[in-house]
Each structure stands twice: as structure tokens, then as C-alpha cells.
Amino acid sequence: MDDSGSFAEQWMRRFAASVSATEPELTALDQEAGDGDFGTNLDAGLKAALSALEPAPAGGTAAGGLDAAGATGGGGSPGTAGGSGDAGSTGGARDAGEAREAREARDAGDAGDDVPALRAVATAFLDEVGGTSGPLFGLLLQDLAQAAEEAGHRLTVPALARGARAGLAAIQRVGEAVPGDKTLVDGLAPACEALASAEESVGPANALAVAADAAWQGVRSTADLRARRGRASYVGERASGVPDPGAVGIGLLFASAGGTVTSLAPYLEASGSGGGPGGG
């Protein structure tokens, strides 16, 4: 996978690769708990988003030279677009510790801008994806994009924490689910807590890794829950022992910041991935 583009763009590309690689496992999970379209829906949404992203911040290809000159970036981000149209700035900021420096870079057109990729994926999930879970992921990404925009177009650790918390709140307003209802909230809520307690200095990649661990732990706990909301609530006991696919998607999202996830199995077993006490 090429490693040009903003931190968020790389994250979203890896998320897409993870979803694509684990789509059969996601589908199998969803067939037990829901109607089996979750994996394909996510996959289709991400493909649509990323193809929409290609032409805009053209940085997709390796060389990384003249990136995304104009302010005509993707995603139709409202309001703030107008920055100084300084073409070709080659901000490579994407790693830990560079958050502060990154925040100073306010040029909406620069290659380190985390907003366009997040907005593109958010809009694709909200506009193009059927079912319920896909658009709910869109709400989370919409709030991450918003928080990044407010942090100088950089997905800093505080921006991640703020965006994830706002996304969780939006998802809960819409779906009226609380932790324990066996929905994606069971993955997202612990991830939000982990992000909230992460130090800014560790950088977004490390903060997301910690969030991923927390999310997977939440995911494993859903296996023993009986669904009270969402699709899985209709099948009741039949879905016990199976983790909630939406929550698994949240685990995949956060884990993908550190690399492509090629199999769910290590994360769904209680001792997987540096895994904490697990769900029993």
C-alpha cells in the first residue's frame, strides 16, 4: 500500500484494505446476527469513498510532489475551504509527536490535510451505503473530520478524542443504544475512553492503537450479550456467542491505523492482540 497522503488518508486506505480482507468473516458474523450485508456494505462504501478521493488530492501516487493544488478538494467541506491556495506544499506530517507542528499547517490544500479523506469516507457512508450501520459509521467519521478541521486540519490526539466522543454521542442519539445493548456502541464507547485518556504527546497513531485494544475488548464482551437494539435483537438467543458485527467494524476501524488487518480471528479470541481480560 502506498504511504503518501495524509495520516487520515493512509488510515482510511488501510481501513478499506482491512474491510476488504476480512469481508467474508464480517459477512459470516452478520449472517448469524443480522442479515449478512454489513461487510459488503462497508466494503462498497469505502471503495466508493476512496475512488472519489483519487482525483482530488491527487497525491495517491508515490512521488508525492505537486499535491492537490487547488482548494477544490473532495468532499465538499463547507465553510473553511478558502485557505491560502499555496500549491504544492509537501507536508509529510503524519507520525507521532508531530501533532503540534501539524496544527500550525492550516493550508487546506496541503498533502498533510487530514480532513478530505475523512470527509470523503463520511459522505460515502452517509450517502451511498444502505442499511443502518454504514451511515452510523458515517456519523462517526463526520465528527472526526469536523474535529480535525477545528484542530488546524490535523487529526491530533485531542481531535481524535473530541471527534470520537461527538460521534459516539450522535450515534447514541440516533440509535438510542447504550453500552451492553450489543451494538457498535460496545466497541466505540471503550475506544472513546481510551482516546480521552491518551496523552497528546504519544501522537495519533499510538493513541489509535490503544483505542483499538479497548475496542476489541468491548467487541469480545458483546459475544455474551443478548441484543436489545438493532437487527440482532430480532434473532435474540440465536446470536448469543457471536460478537456484534457493527462493534467488530469499530475494532477494525481503529486497528487499521496501525496496518491492514487481514484476519479477525486473533482479535475475537479472548487472548488476542495484547488483549486484556477479555469478555469471558
Place this chain on the structure above:
Amino acid sequence: MTLPFGNSLESLVTDALEGFARAHPDTVEHVREHGFLTARHSAPARRVGLVSGGGSGHEPLHVGFVGAGMLDAACPGRIFSSPHNRQVFEASRAVAREDGVVHLVKNYTGDRINFGIAAERLAHEQLPCSTVLIDDDVASDSAEIAAGRRGTGATVLVEKLLGAAADTGLGRQELAELGADLVGRSRTLSVASAAHTAPATGLPAFTLREDELEYGVGIHGERSGRTVQRGTADELVREMTETLVRALGLRRGASVVLLVNGLGAATRLELYAALRDVTRVLDAHGVATERALAGDYVTALDMRGFSVTLLEADGATLDLYDAPAHTPAWSR
């Protein structure tokens, strides 16, 4: 095609939407790109856009109530399926006024989620949005039904009354409160003698014997009610009306608006006869039927059945009811 007069199940809703726009070109505009209808005329005094929507198959709801004095936009989903959040989002953006929009949402999980997602997206664009949740169906009023009462026949009355209130220049918050109040004063009960045709199979969605009725049926054929022996019509209507009178706590001297609504395949003769029977029961309770109407307003495809809705009405409510409206399915 399992419905004999449609080209295909895939295209039926969009075909009908195009036809509907052709039939009412002076009243509605069809925004094809996003799949919604907007009103061509709406009172300049309105400060809030009114947006509703829901699964198709309930026509004339909601598209028939787009126009002056009622809805500013309607978003039809596929048959018995919620509209996509994008339709609601784009329709809301199209008709928002200075004080934003109010969403009128029937209480079904899919509708709530999709309107809710649209509301979150509107908030990101600094477009204020409030929601009126319509849940008037007495048959689904049970502690065991976590999703709560369903939204049924009262929807059309709420759309009419809130439309008139919006035309007086009320703000979003006031409209939302009035809407909640109107819903709280409305209850509906439905009964069917035969199911609708399930579009997926072309067969009746459920079967009843000739001497049976589905009492408390939902507008998608939900059978959470009970199957009862068919008695005389006036006995049936008496039981329905007394249930509604109890549910609303109507006392002697109260006034109501009455809607006897066909579910798709009941004859007008039967609907008007039922209306007469309802008013007799109300008379006996000392409840004044101030306004009454019968017809197909909130249907369930071709279900052979009807619903009775009572809305407790004071003088202000009746003024809203009497205010002029000009839409494809409501003109008076």
C-alpha cells in the same frame, strides 16, 4: 411482477413518483436526483420547513399532502421501507426556512434512524431541526413492545394541523411542542378483513377465514393485534370507538376530529357507514364530533380494512383544521 399493474418491483415507486408529479405539476416538484417531492407553493409567512416521509405503499401519505398549507417536502422510501437518510437530508436542505425544519416521523425503527441521521447531518451544517414523532396506534400500546406505539392514521391530521400552524409563522420549537401535543391527543385503531398483497410474493400477506377480522392490524400487515370473529359492523365500531375514548380519557363535553380511514380496499360506502356508527357512539358518550372525514388517507397497499382516529380538539385546533390547504390529497 407480483403486482399486476406495475412494470417491476424495482421501478414501481419511482415510476409512480414520476406519474404523481405529472398529475400534479402545479402543486409539487419532483427532485429526481435525490428522490423527493417539494411544494411549489408555501406560505411566505412560514419560518420553518415541514418535511415528512416514510415507506411507500401508504399513498396518498405522504406525497399527497405536499403543498400549500401542509408539507413542504415528502421523501418516499421503497415499499414499506424507510427513506434513505440522504433523501431526508437533501429534502430538508431544499425546504429549510429561517428557523430550520421540522421532521414529522412515524414511529418505526427504520424511519427514526434515517430521519435521525439526517438530523445529525443538518446539525453539522448549522441547520436547526426538530422532530415530531407520531405514535398514535393503540394496538401497539404495550409494555412488551419496546419500540412503542406505531405511527398510523393520525399522521395525516398532524400534517394538516402543523402545516396550518406553520403558516401562522410559528417557530420550530413551538411547532415541535404543538406537534407532540397533537400526537398526545390522537389515537387510532385499525381492523382488516383481508390482508394486502405482499409485493414480494403476490400473495396475501396473511390469511383470515371469511368469518374473521384482524383487530389492531398495523399498516404493514403487522399482526400484533388479535384475530376475532366477525360480528356486526356496529358492534365492531362500538368496541373500536370505546377503546379510543378510553385511551384518550375523553369526558362528556369533549370535542374531537374524527377520521375514518380506508386501508386501501375498503369501499367508501363502508367507510361512511362506519363514520356514522362512530359518531353515534361518541354522541352516547357526550363527545362532540366537531369535524369528520372518511376516505383513503393512510393506506396499506390493498388491505381490506379501515382505521378510526380520534383527535381531541379545542377551538384553536379546529381553526387549524379549517385553515385552507391545497395539496393533491387534501383540498378544502
